[in-house]
Amino acid sequence: xxxxxxxxxxxxxxxxxxxADAVQAVGGKLYILGxxxxxxxxxxxxxxxPSVGVGIRLRVPWPFADSFKLSVDLMDEDGRSLLGSSxxxxxxxxxxxxxxxxxxxxxxxxxxxxNNLVFPKPGGYSFAIYVEDDEVSRIxxxxxxxxxxxxxxxx
Numbered sequence: 001x002x003x004x005x006x007x008x009x010x011x012x013x014x015x016x017x018x019x020a021d022a023v024q025a026v027g028g029k030l031y032i033l034g035x036x037x038x039x040x041x042x043x044x045x046x047x048x049x050p051s052v053g054v055g056i057r058l059r060v061p062w063p064f065a066d067s068f069k070l071s072v073d074l075m076d077e078d079g080r081s082l083l084g085s086s087x088x089x090x091x092x093x094x095x096x097x098x099x100x101x102x103x104x105x106x107x108x109x110x111x112x113x114x115n116n117l118v119f120p121k122p123g124g125y126s127f128a129i130y131v132e133d134d135e136v137s138r139i140x141x142x143x144x145x146x147x148x149x150x151x152x153x154x155x
Contacts, residue, residue: 012068012092014129014137015057016106023053025111030055040119041146054112054139056126060094061105067093069132072112077124084121088112119143 021034032055040049054072072090074082081087092108119125122144129137 007118009018010058010061010063011134011136012058012070012108012131015059017054017056017127017129017137017139019127019139019141020053022051023055023111023113025055025109028107028109030057030109030111034104040141040143042119042143043146045119045145047143049117049119050115052114052117053128054114056110056129056137058092058108058110058114059105060108067091069130070110071130071133073128073130074110074114074117075128075138077121082118082120083123088114 010070018032018035019037020032021037023033023035024031032053035053042049056070056072058070068091069089070092071087073087076082088151092110093107094108122142124140124142126138126140128135129139
């Protein structure tokens with residue numbers, strides 16, 4: 001695969017991405033707590049959720065760019081941004097390891113944490129991931145109201 005990377009699209013791509021209760025990217029690894037969920041239960045709407053982590057593993061092909069912009073946006077099921085101009089963006093500096101084979105791409109991990117997100121209504125949402133301004137991946141999930149239990153008779 002590495003020898004073929006030089007002929008493929010030179011843009012970074014997402015190998016995988018997931019939602020988590022908490023995520024950190026340290027030393028090329030993702031440390032994930034409560035990861036891989038796709039359904040969020042809340043008490044009522046509008047709902048404020050304290051923290052959502054997004055863990056991403058990128059593939060940066062050869063030849064390496066010096067840097068690129070990585071952004072994450074929260075979208076509703078109608079494709080509208082819930083973050084608006086507050087879309088989370090970072091400039092990623094690419095520093096290939098010294099012992100990399102010529103023509104070989106490299107993996108990179110990144111973590112984003114979103115605090116106090118507001119979900120106005122039940123339904124489908126997604127985190128859209130952008131390299132530069134091109135959407136390269138999307139993580140869909142649903143937000144639903146937790147079913148209330150009816151009180152038991154005699155209590």
